[in-house]
Amino acid sequence: MQDATLWRTLLGVEKTIVEDVNYDEETGILIASVRPTASQLRRCGECRHRCPKYDQGEGRRRWRGLDIGTVPVLLEADAPRVKCRKHGVSVAAVPWARHQAGHTKVFDQQVAWLATQTSKTAITQLMRIAWRTVGAIITRVWNDTAATFDPFANLTRIGIDEISYKRGHKYLSVVVDHDTGRLVWAAPGRDKATLRKFFDALGAERSAQITHVSADAADWIASVVAEKCPHAIRVADPFHVVKWATDALDEVRRATWNEARKDARTNEAKRGRGRPPKDAPPRPDSERAKKLKNSRYALWKNPEDLTEKQQAKLAWIVQTDPRLGRAYYLKEGLRTVFKLPYKDAADALDKWVAWARRSRIPAFVKLQKSIVKHRVAILASIEHGLSNGRIESMNTKIRLITRVAFGFKKPEALIALAMLSLGSHKPVLPGRK
Numbered sequence: 001m002q003d004a005t006l007w008r009t010l011l012g013v014e015k016t017i018v019e020d021v022n023y024d025e026e027t028g029i030l031i032a033s034v035r036p037t038a039s040q041l042r043r044c045g046e047c048r049h050r051c052p053k054y055d056q057g058e059g060r061r062r063w064r065g066l067d068i069g070t071v072p073v074l075l076e077a078d079a080p081r082v083k084c085r086k087h088g089v090s091v092a093a094v095p096w097a098r099h100q101a102g103h104t105k106v107f108d109q110q111v112a113w114l115a116t117q118t119s120k121t122a123i124t125q126l127m128r129i130a131w132r133t134v135g136a137i138i139t140r141v142w143n144d145t146a147a148t149f150d151p152f153a154n155l156t157r158i159g160i161d162e163i164s165y166k167r168g169h170k171y172l173s174v175v176v177d178h179d180t181g182r183l184v185w186a187a188p189g190r191d192k193a194t195l196r197k198f199f200d201a202l203g204a205e206r207s208a209q210i211t212h213v214s215a216d217a218a219d220w221i222a223s224v225v226a227e228k229c230p231h232a233i234r235v236a237d238p239f240h241v242v243k244w245a246t247d248a249l250d251e252v253r254r255a256t257w258n259e260a261r262k263d264a265r266t267n268e269a270k271r272g273r274g275r276p277p278k279d280a281p282p283r284p285d286s287e288r289a290k291k292l293k294n295s296r297y298a299l300w301k302n303p304e305d306l307t308e309k310q311q312a313k314l315a316w317i318v319q320t321d322p323r324l325g326r327a328y329y330l331k332e333g334l335r336t337v338f339k340l341p342y343k344d345a346a347d348a349l350d351k352w353v354a355w356a357r358r359s360r361i362p363a364f365v366k367l368q369k370s371i372v373k374h375r376v377a378i379l380a381s382i383e384h385g386l387s388n389g390r391i392e393s394m395n396t397k398i399r400l401i402t403r404v405a406f407g408f409k410k411p412e413a414l415i416a417l418a419m420l421s422l423g424s425h426k427p428v429l430p431g432r433k
């Protein structure tokens with residue numbers, strides 16, 4: 001065929017002969033007939049070793065390629081079967097696509113890049129594929145990528161965490177590298193058996209090189225770490241400690257809200273539907289309950305990130321509800337401890353514990369006990385400078401990915417998206433260096 005090189009370039013294929021190209025006016029699809037070059041013929045789909053031909057298979061097959069301009073592209077070729085000594089009978093490998101894939105490698109590559117960069121709607125519309133197909137594509141791209149490098153090279157300080165997905169019904173265990181800030185491992189499940197898989201993959205020698213392990217207070221993590229890398233320093237994950245305080249604060253906020261609602265019910269007559277009449281009596285207790293209900297973000301966000309409206313709400317809480325105000329300052333106080341230099345941290349933490357113990361707020365009296373229990377690990381995290389900001393941002397990013405990945409069928413696709421987005425080998429667009 002004329003312009004074979006041009007067509008090979010346009011289709012983004014290598015080691016491939018373009019035999020013919022036809023534009024089907026009825027469907028508006030460009031169909032390219034291709035075949036592997038001689039050196040690529042009769043290779044096992046699994047291991048790509050050369051092997052004897054078995055039969056013709058099921059005749060011609062088609063693969064989606066990247067659009068050329070706005071025109072959808074299909075590659076069409078024979079799909080003979082071969083018989084490998086190791087893998088038995090399989091469809092022969094083709095140089096333009098992964099084994100058993102219905103899309104070309106450049107198509108897969110572009111989908112993987114898009115998945116780490118843009119929205120579900122943008123990908124599915126631009127690439128004209130279903131979201132589940134995106135899940136299947138990124139899974140195979142990640143499997144190929146993972147085979148090309150050692151994810152555990154130079155690992156010394158790690159963080160172990162559990163992340164919920166499927167609206168909190170399922171969990172992933174994840175491991176991050178504190179020094180590079182990257183995600184290095186993820187697997188479905190949150191139990192000892194799951195975490196042992198990580199240390200088994202890491203191997204005894206590299207497990208011995210781990211110097212610090214951060215985690216929340218989960219016992220299953222602690223016992224596997226003690227078993228697999230007993231010499232590592234166990235460090236409390238500052239993100240989780242601050243989260244305990246945020247949870248305690250939320251408990252106080254809910255209790256306060258419930259009290260305000262109760263007051264509203266006893267003191268104020270129920271109002272009918274529709275707009276209240278102009279001369280209706282004021283309902284301060286109901287107003288207060290409503291305001292408290294919507295105060296979660298004002299209390300929860302870091303003060304430096306508050307909007308003006310949230311700042312005003314916070315000031316109102318502190319003025320009108322001293323107990324909730326105190327709970328807020330206790331939360332902020334604990335967060336501040338993690339920002340102090342190590343030499344000041346122990347003293348500040350002990351002062352915080354005394355303050356919380358005397359606070360007469362049950363949620364913080366209880367929290368103070370956990371802090372005392374994990375004091376050594378908490379101070380170790382400050383001593384060894386594990387950045388809370390980095391762990392927190394990784395947590396936020398993974399949680400966002402679990403929401404994006406909600407429609408994927410298998411956890412492997414969620415893991416692929418997380419690893420491609422937050423790991424050390426991010427996808428690049430095809431044809432770019």
Ligand SMILES: [Zn+2]
Nearest residue numbers: 044047084087
């Ligand atoms: Zn084989």
